[in-house]
Amino acid sequence: MSFCSFSRGEIYKDHFKTGMYVCVKCGYELFASKSKYEHSSPWPAFTEPIHENSVSKQEERLGAYKVQCGKCGNGLGHEFVNDGPKRGLSRF
Structure with missing residues (x-):
């Protein structure tokens, strides 16, 4: 998953299927889909990481x-x- 696409190419912004969002580089679990919500920013928005040490x-x-x-x-x-x-709540 990438949060750094500035050309409207962010494929996970409007993706709301149940699952886990992981680091694109190492595969570590970052966010659960249950913490994802709609936001006006061009990136996906989450309220909390899945594990205390996810980020x-x-x-x-x-x-x-x-x-x-x-x-x-x-x-x-x-x-x-x-x-x-x-x-x-925070926004990630």
């Missing part, structure tokens, strides 16, 4: 973290705190 985060600015695969460090995009579908 690693590095704060870039207040409320925004750069997110990498917890196993291989592949770049996945960002986490935006309190920007999820309900108050208090």
Whole structure:
């Protein structure tokens, strides 16, 4: 799965079948489809990673973290705190 397609080629944005989203580089489990929701961004949006160590985060600015695969460090995009579908949830 890739979060870095800027040419409207992101194939997982509107994909809502039941399953697991994994790192395209190493195959590590990142997000479950049950945490995915519709969002206006051009990328898929999730409320939480599947495992506590599925992702690693590095704060870039207040409320925004750069997110990498917890196993291989592949770049996945960002986490935006309190920007999820309900108050208090993050958007990955």
